[in-house]
Amino acid sequence: MDLKEKLISSFMAFEEQLDLSSEVHNIRSKSFDHFEKIGFPTKRDEAWKYTSLERLLKNDYSIFPKKENTIELKDVKKYFLYDLDTYKIVFIDGVYSPFLSDTTHDGIDVCLLSAALSKSKYKKIIDKYFNQITLKEDSLTSLNTSFTKEGAYVFIPKSTVAEKPIQIIHFATGKQGSMLLQPRNLIVVEDNAQVQIIERHQSLKNHEVLTNSVTEIFANERSNIDYYKIQNDFSESSLIDNTYISQKHNSNVKVHTFSFGGKLIRNNLNFYHKGENIESTMKGITIIGEKQHVDHYTLVHHAKPNCNSYQDYKGILSDRAVGVFNGKILVDKIAQKTNAFQQNNNILIDNNATINTKPQLEIFADDVKCSHGCTIGQLNNDALFYLRSRGIPKKEAKALLTYAFANNVLESVKIPAVKARINSLIAKKLGVNLAHDL
Amino acid sequence: MLIINNLHASVDGKEILKGINLQVNPGEVHAIMGPNGSGKSTFASVISGNEDYKLTKGEIFFEDNDLLELNPEARAHLGVFLSFQYPVEIPGVTVTNFIKTAINASRKAKGIKDMPAAEMLKKIREKASLLDINSKFLSRSLNEGFSGGEKKRNEVFQMAMLEPKLAILDETDSGLDIDALKIVANGVNKLKSKENAVIVITHYQRLLEYIIPDFVHVILEGKIVKSGSKELAHQLEAKGYDWIKKELS
Numbered sequence: 001m002d003l004k005e006k007l008i009s010s011f012m013a014f015e016e017q018l019d020l021s022s023e024v025h026n027i028r029s030k031s032f033d034h035f036e037k038i039g040f041p042t043k044r045d046e047a048w049k050y051t052s053l054e055r056l057l058k059n060d061y062s063i064f065p066k067k068e069n070t071i072e073l074k075d076v077k078k079y080f081l082y083d084l085d086t087y088k089i090v091f092i093d094g095v096y097s098p099f100l101s102d103t104t105h106d107g108i109d110v111c112l113l114s115a116a117l118s119k120s121k122y123k124k125i126i127d128k129y130f131n132q133i134t135l136k137e138d139s140l141t142s143l144n145t146s147f148t149k150e151g152a153y154v155f156i157p158k159s160t161v162a163e164k165p166i167q168i169i170h171f172a173t174g175k176q177g178s179m180l181l182q183p184r185n186l187i188v189v190e191d192n193a194q195v196q197i198i199e200r201h202q203s204l205k206n207h208e209v210l211t212n213s214v215t216e217i218f219a220n221e222r223s224n225i226d227y228y229k230i231q232n233d234f235s236e237s238s239l240i241d242n243t244y245i246s247q248k249h250n251s252n253v254k255v256h257t258f259s260f261g262g263k264l265i266r267n268n269l270n271f272y273h274k275g276e277n278i279e280s281t282m283k284g285i286t287i288i289g290e291k292q293h294v295d296h297y298t299l300v301h302h303a304k305p306n307c308n309s310y311q312d313y314k315g316i317l318s319d320r321a322v323g324v325f326n327g328k329i330l331v332d333k334i335a336q337k338t339n340a341f342q343q344n345n346n347i348l349i350d351n352n353a354t355i356n357t358k359p360q361l362e363i364f365a366d367d368v369k370c371s372h373g374c375t376i377g378q379l380n381n382d383a384l385f386y387l388r389s390r391g392i393p394k395k396e397a398k399a400l401l402t403y404a405f406a407n408n409v410l411e412s413v414k415i416p417a418v419k420a421r422i423n424s425l426i427a428k429k430l431g432v433n434l435a436h437d438l
Numbered sequence: 439m440l441i442i443n444n445l446h447a448s449v450d451g452k453e454i455l456k457g458i459n460l461q462v463n464p465g466e467v468h469a470i471m472g473p474n475g476s477g478k479s480t481f482a483s484v485i486s487g488n489e490d491y492k493l494t495k496g497e498i499f500f501e502d503n504d505l506l507e508l509n510p511e512a513r514a515h516l517g518v519f520l521s522f523q524y525p526v527e528i529p530g531v532t533v534t535n536f537i538k539t540a541i542n543a544s545r546k547a548k549g550i551k552d553m554p555a556a557e558m559l560k561k562i563r564e565k566a567s568l569l570d571i572n573s574k575f576l577s578r579s580l581n582e583g584f585s586g587g588e589k590k591r592n593e594v595f596q597m598a599m600l601e602p603k604l605a606i607l608d609e610t611d612s613g614l615d616i617d618a619l620k621i622v623a624n625g626v627n628k629l630k631s632k633e634n635a636v637i638v639i640t641h642y643q644r645l646l647e648y649i650i651p652d653f654v655h656v657i658l659e660g661k662i663v664k665s666g667s668k669e670l671a672h673q674l675e676a677k678g679y680d681w682i683k684k685e686l687s
Contacts, residue, residue, distance in 0.1 A: 381490070386526040389486045390540040390596065391514035391547070400539065404530030404579075 003057045003180075004039055010063040011146060024117050024148070027131050032146035038139045050324040050356040051266055051295040056238055059208050061180035063147075065093040071173065071204065073100060079202045080167060084417040086198070087166045089152040093173055094181050096150060100169075108162050108195075109155040113184055116153040125155060129188050129218055133244045133272060141242050144182045144214040151184035151213075156193040156223075165196040165415060172237065174207035185215040187225070194224040196415060206234040215243045219251040221275065227253070228418055229267070232260040232425060235290065242268045249275030256413060257284040258422055259294045260429050270299045273335075276306045284313040285406045285422070287429045288321040289349075295324035302335040302365075311342040314406045318349035327372065328360040335365050342372040347379060347405055379405075399430040439464050439635055440485075440604055445496035447484050453494070454480045456660035462604070465632040469646055469671060470639045472657035473679050478639045479523055481657065482608040486520040487513050500604065514540075515547040517603030517634075521593040521610050528580040533592060534562065536580050537599050544600065565598040569625045586613025594625045601629070606637045611645035623648030643675035656682055 011032050018025055040057055041048040071092060080088070087110040090100035096112055103111045109122075116122040117130075131148075134141045152168045170183050181201075189195055201211050219225050231239060239262055245253055259265050271280045286294045300309040315323045325344040346355045359372035379401050387397035403426060413419040440462040447455040454477045462468055472478050484491050485498060487510035498505040505513055528536070542552045553561075566576060569591050581589050590610050597605050607626065611619055626649050630636065638649055646654075646668060654670040655662045656679070664670065664682055673681075 383526045385488050388510035389520050391511050391544040392540055393511045407530035
């Protein structure tokens with residue numbers, strides 16, 4: 001039985017445990033019909049030209065977690081930003097772990113989507129926001145929507161600043177063999193509100209896990225959202241991250257994506273502008289080797305005048321790693337005075353590493369500033385000699401230059417603990433001890 | 439200290455150095471002068487170990503070490519320093535962190551522990567003030583957006599920090615106004631001792647008014663064709679290089 005067939009029979013089983021009369025279930029079933037019709041994307045789809053799921057889909061994944069697998073805090077502590085006081089929503093094999101979590105309803109809601117979907121007090125929010133900005137025709141998003149059950153729910157009401165950052169962590173234990181996980185997150189930030197979120201998907205041992213995650217983020221007027229994605233998983237773990245962000249007037253959303261490990265990672269990051277004077281920032285550092293594959297597929301839809309978007313992605317690829325960057329900027333006719341900047345710079349450490357980079361600009365307004373650039377290079381030999389002539393050994397000099405290349409992406413990281421963690425992950429990735437703060 | 443015998447070097451199959459001989463002893467200042475394209479910068483790069491150049495013949499010894507056997511970092515660890523004609527811009531690495539990394543790399547190579555932070559800071563302050571460099575400058579990215587003068591001053595600052603036995607200054611005077619030139623020359627002079635040596639590579643006699651050479655060598659078409667005292671630099675300034683070419687033919 002192939003995965004699609006397995007999903008079809010699983011969906012029927014899944015429906016048996018649900019309230020079929022709810023509006024949410026109506027959405028699930030419509031989404032499933034759509035998925036059933038179109039199936040998984042293939043390399044024939046333009047958007048998946050450089051990333052093939054074929055191999056991944058051959059695995060015999062279990063679709064439902066059997067039980068809550070317990071894990072000890074000491075075994076997973078290193079995956080948290082533990083020196084930082086945060087709210088935490090933690091899932092183990094798709095099941096909420098109250099033991100590892102630290103949720104709240106005090107002024108803000110940091111809790112479970114399953115609770116938000118089933119309790120009447122959240123109904124208004126769910127009706128207003130749930131599945132409102134996803135791409136209905138997208139097959140993987142539809143699949144996730146069909147099986148929507150659990151994930152993080154974050155609600156920051158009007159004029160409220162979340163006092164602590166929120167960590168959303170999904171662990172995969174590998175105790176049930178290969179597994180398909182489909183977390184669904186909903187983040188709603190009302191007018192004048194602020195929040196910082198750190199999201200991580202992490203296996204606890206090297207096993208085949210495929211995560212197909214969907215996150216919807218609503219940034220209402222004058223809101224401010226800082227979102228960090230840390231992707232540093234084992235070599236058999238794969239992640240398809242579908243993130244949809246809707247922004248209203250004067251809102252500011254920044255998403256940083258740090259992709260350092262995993263078998264295959266696809267980040268579909270979509271920004272939709274629903275007001276003026278919006279700032280959207282997408283930054284990424286990808287450092288991969290071996291046969292790893294990381295694909296950043298971004299979209300910014302400038303649908304209103306006077307908005308800015310800023311994209312800066314850096315890739316450092318070694319061995320036989322493959323990187324993809326596809327950045328689509330769509331500027332509607334009405335969106336005059338748009339300022340859209342896009343940059344993708346890459347360093348190929350080895351001859352067998354590959355990067356496919358493609359800016360895609362569709363501009364229908366005439367008074368706009370849109371720039372894009374991509375570079376693919378090796379380390380600058382003159383710079384390398386300069387460093388070595390000062391006594392810095394070749395390996396360290398290379399690491400220093402590589403580090404310096406990626407470094408400016410970190411400038412916009414607002415949480416010092418995140419910056420420090422990413423710094424040390426980069427140093428570790430590059431195989432040197434950068435003992436001091438560079 | 440430095441002995442160079444019959445050095446030949448080429449780049450992209452084109453021979454640039456065609457048999458250089460030079461001996462430098464501790465405490466000496468040597469000036470190497472010559473017109474554009476005569477091989478001055480190649481000479482400096484080759485001593486430092488730039489792998490872009492292919493050495494076809496000859497030998498370089500530095501305190502009994504065969505330099506040609508050593509990579510650039512190992513040469514630096516022995517105390518060879520090159521002040522670059524065109525220092526490379528390295529965004530993302532600050533001057534301070536660069537120099538810390540360099541100093542500790544040399545110490546590590548010699549089996550010495552990292553320099554304690556307080557000592558490092560004191561030294562940085564001391565050497566920066568010697569070269570009239572302010573602290574803001576030190577936290578900028580290495581050479582990024584520096585003016586020509588700032589780049590050269592930064593080179594000499596690095597030299598002051600690393601305290602090399604042999605410093606090669608490759609056209610350190612180019613791009614400097616007279617005030618900056620005096621500061622840089624003063625810095626170099628303060629670092630001079632009986633134990634170390636300096637090779638000054640320049641087009642003009644100007645810098646040599648401030649860094650007084652013991653010997654002046656003229657390099658033409660990849661060879662040292664004439665050596666003399668500092669008077670030779672004055673003659674070159676007055677008459678150019680043509681008279682030497684005539685003398686040779």
